[in-house]
Amino acid sequence: MGLFDEIKKKLSHEFIDIIEWLDNxxxxxxxxFERYQNEIKNEAKLIVREGQTAVFINEGQIADVFKPGTYTLNTQNLPILATLKGWKYGFNSPFKAEVYFVNTRLFTDEKWGTKNAIILNDERFGLTEIRAFGTYSYRIEDAGKFxxxxxxxxxxxTNYEISEHLKSLIATRFTDTVGEAKLPIELYAANATELSETCQEVMQPEFGRVGIQLEKFYIENVSMPEELKKEIFEYSRLDKLDMGKLTQFKTAKAIEEAAKNEGGTAGAGMGMGMGFVLAQQMGGMMNPQMSQQTNPNLQQAAVPPPMPTQIMYHYAVNNTQMGPVPFEKLKELFANRTVNKDSLIWKQGMGNWAPLQDIEELKAFLGGNTPPPLPN
Structure with missing residues (x-):
């Protein structure tokens, strides 16, 4: 081996870099991954651990994406990187590229909530306000797109930077979803699971556009104003409870309050009197049969007899039907000779018209009180 080969071998070892990221x-x-002037040497070692993805960016564009594993960066193993500037000069010529390590683990227990109240139009309660909060979990699915x-x-x-954007996205889509669901407002808590699944399905396309997978979405609570909550509770009670039992309960509470009256002798006497009256009323409502046995005239005194029906009479004057008039008015007409004993009279229950003198209760008109005829 010549001197030049040994120098080349020695330099190649010196230029080998290890590119990795340990998240603390x-x-x-x-x-x-920070390098001096973003220069990465040929034959450098790239270590991508589980839960990570490495993205190479060259001149603003994605050059390659690496999943977990150990890689030797050279033109043979990375044909996409072969076009980068610097590879053609050999082992000791660096190339400029940015390496981004993306954390692909599951981010759990992320909080979300509505900053402002959501206005809904409920069929029974009109315009109402609700607030909601919960948790969600996500992971980076497409590192390059992200x-x-x-x-x-x-x-x-960091997670903080993306969470604010995701919270705004969730609040917007949640508002749209609950508005279109048109559920009765008291049923949101009972249908939290179904509503959570629907929201996740609606939101996933928005998350997917930036390379995020929405793994879970939970609605933990849907709150409303206290006044509306009390109104819903009262409505629910009235819908479920028997009105007779509710009246008995209210009466018992009134007796209890009257018994607590500490306003002196007069106040105590009044409270006792009211308590006795209410007790009798409550006892009558709770056991009507016992109340009637104790006082058999109670039912007769409480329920008045029906009003007597007034008899109305029709009469004929010059072959013309007149009336109807009551008994006293007919007596007055007889006294002023508008009708006489031969005038035809009819009342309900009679088959035909009959002279006044033939009707039993009108014979009293023919007594000694009948005035004589007026002189000519």
Whole structure:
């Protein structure tokens, strides 16, 4: 071996580099391997560990992408890199390229939430406001697309930088999804799993455009104003509870409050009196049969008899039907001689018209109180 060959061999060993990245932060997504003037020597060793992907960028374009493994960087193994400037000069001529290590592990327990309240139009409660929060997990699926579209020239791209963008994306798509779902507002909590899966399906295309895979998406809570929550609870109770039982419960609470009255002797007496009345009412509602046995006149006193039906009479004057009028009015008409004993009268229940003198209750008109005829 000549002197030149030995020098060449010695220089080739000196120029061999090791390109690798050890992540000590657990928060870095993309790390740019720093070299002096970005020069990488021929025969350099590239070590890509599990959970990593190495992306070579030359003059702003992706030259190659390396999955986990150990690689020797030369023109034989890397035909794509053969076009890079510097390879043609041999082992000791460097080439300029940027190497980005992309963390492809699963990033879990990422938080999301709605910064502002979401306004929904509920069929029963009208315009309402809700807020929601939860967690999601993701990983970098397409390292090259992610570096080009998101990272750019950032030498140390962290999870914090991308999480803000993802949170805004999630909040926007979540608002659209719940708006189109048109679920009753009280059912969001009961359908959180189904709604989470729907949101993940809707959001994945947006994540995929920048090389991210949305692995899981969870809705942990959907909250609403306290006033609306109380209204929903009351509506639910009224829908489920028997109104009679609810009245009994309210009466019992009123008795309890009256018993706690400490306003002196008069106040105590009033409270006791009210308590006795309410107790009787509650006892009657809870056991109507016992109440009737104790006081058999209670039902008769509580329910008045029906109003008597007033009899109405039709009468004929000059072959013309008149009325109907009540008994007293007919008596007045008889007194002023508008009708007489021969006038035809009809009331409900009669088959035909009959003279006034033939109707039993009207015979009283013919007594001694009948005035004589007026003088000519």
């Amino acid at each position: 932060t657990n928060d870095t997504i993309v790390h740019r 570096v080009v579209n998101v990272v750019g020239t950032d030498g140390n791209f």
